[in-house]
Amino acid sequence: MAFGAGTAMAATECVPSQWGPDDELGSANLVTPERTMEALKLVKQGKTMPLGIVIDSKTPAFAPRSLSLQIVQPNQQGGQRLPFGYPANYNDDVLQTWIGIGSQIDGLGHLGENGLYYNCNNEKDFAGITGLKKMGVHNIPPLVGRAVIIDMAKHAGKDFLDAGEHFGSAEIQAAAKAQGVEIREGDIVLFHTGWTENKLDSDPDAWVSGEPGVNNEGMKWLASQNLMAIGADTWGVEPVPAPKGDGVFYGHVLALQEKGIYLLETMNTGPVLRAGANEFMFVLGQARIRGTVQMIINPVAMF
Incomplete structure (x- = not known):
């Protein structure tokens, strides 16, 4: 399977949020009673499964965490x-x-470009040493909605994708179509690459040194779908090493800064897929520590 090449990183101008110049929630604005009720319809067996992994002092993490x-x-x-x-x-x-260890949500104050973050917020104005003055993860309301898992490993015909292997919009759409997955506005879209299940325990140094993931072109396309969150069973969602021209973790900028879309890292997607669910109700209520940039999480898949 040939995965698409990433697009070159380009300088971006600050664009105010579609939810107004004072917005701090980004895609959490997509949580509505209507979408919650629609997601409830996906709970047909009454089953629940954790999307977070178990962590401890030996869990490898992005240095120096x-x-x-x-x-x-x-x-x-x-x-x-x-x-x-x-x-x-x-x-x-x-x-x-x-x-930022194990399964986590990246908030909108996590990564930006040239000192700017989501909704044109300048680091000088909100990034205090004792906590963010804006866009802290404690402000995010419970994220509840329809989630889908797209199995990119299956689409590639292998147990897991290799470090640096990447995919863009063409591969994402082809895999979704083959697996009967429809991506809709307000969705939580998760990717299964097999990386964590096959590398975290067997070769933790390799697991944290690289990963497969979504390239810039793919992230830009996903962001255009007006999603609530984008995640994967990898520690950074994007490929490491990055494709030529992409810039390391520039997809974070495309999602977090430019669109206000949350990122979900190290999601435990394998067990949910093996249970036969690639569409389910997603429920997340993270710990509310004031001013945090990210948070260790254990979302629940309900189906």
Whole structure:
């Protein structure tokens, strides 16, 4: 299978959001009661599956990101018991982590170009060291809608795509048509490349050093479909190494900055496909830590 070449990266001018110059939500504006009710119709078996992976201190991540977890028993040294009216004891968690590890959502303040982000926001005006003053992930409402998975590995006739292997609009549309998947406005579109299932455990260094994904031309086409979110079973959605002329992660700019479309990384798509569902109701309610750029997530596929 021959995957299409990416398009050259070009300088972009700031274009205000279709939802107004003060908008901070981007494609989350596409969450409506009507779309939620339509998505509910896809729940026919009452089954739910997680789209997030399990992570720990050994999970590879884009450098220098890391995670450290400690379990502690506060004020219980030497077998002390707590005076709760009974001899109480408990465990607590102390977590030190970068948030961009494992399954995650990229917010609109994550990546831009020449100091600008979504809706012409300048980094000098909103990117504070203690948190974003605008476009924090805590502001995103629950993302609920119709989701589809397009199996690009199956379309290529292999278990998984290789690092650097990329696909554009022609391959996406051909795979969707062959698999009976219709892409609609307001959808969450996820790609299955087989990369995480085949590389994360067996070769974690290779997993985090490269990946297959959507090239610039493909991302630009997807963004034109007015989607709620774009994701994949890879840690960055786009191919690494990038195709000649694409620029590393420039698809993030095309989606996040130019269109306000959220990106979903390291989605656990394989089990859902094997359950026979490439169309389902997607539900995400992320942790609401004020001012975050991204967030570790575990969306639910309901079908």
